[in-house]
Amino acid sequence: MPKKIPTVKRPWVQERKPFERTRTHDDFDYNARKWRKLRALQLEKFPLCKHCEEKDLVTIATVADHITPVKKGGDGYSMDNLQSLCKKCHDSKSARDK
Template sequence: MKVNRPWVKEYKQQERTVDNSKFYNSRTWRKTRKLFLENNPLCIHCERLGVTTPANVVDHIIPISEGGDKLNTKNLQPLCKKCHEKKSASESAKKRGMGKKLSVYKRCTSHDSQNFTHE
């Protein structure tokens, strides 16, 4: 049972303007992603900061929703989960017109793997 609380602002559930789930669940994308991570195993944003971090996300540099090429490796970059979240948040803030730019290149501090050096 939902209680009406007029002092609590209701938020609309976040909706995507473009649904790319069919593409991301496709065999073609899964194979491309796997091969790309095998050939590019380290997060490029962390590497620029001198930190060695395993990449576990393949990110589209130019988002598909903005016309980025889906399978062209020149539009792909290997990122760790934290760097990908920062990049996505920054892009989302820009789309919403928020002036604050989030730092994508901020040093990652916690990672899952113990086999890599962290600062």
């Protein structure tokens, strides 16, 4: 039988359960089953990046982006508030939104 390795206590690291985090009332749960299904549906229906298509480029979308951010009052679970974007376009849009 193998020896059990003792765990090392690190008092400077806050102990928490896996996937546990502090949440505020206005946080959107990107790990919720409802969101994951909606995201998959969006990327299945619109597999190309919307911003790249406007520039006559063909790029595979990897992010389902909220057109109006949830923190600014956008509906988090509405297909009308979603667009498919590639990571590069999503990162630049998110930077502009802030």
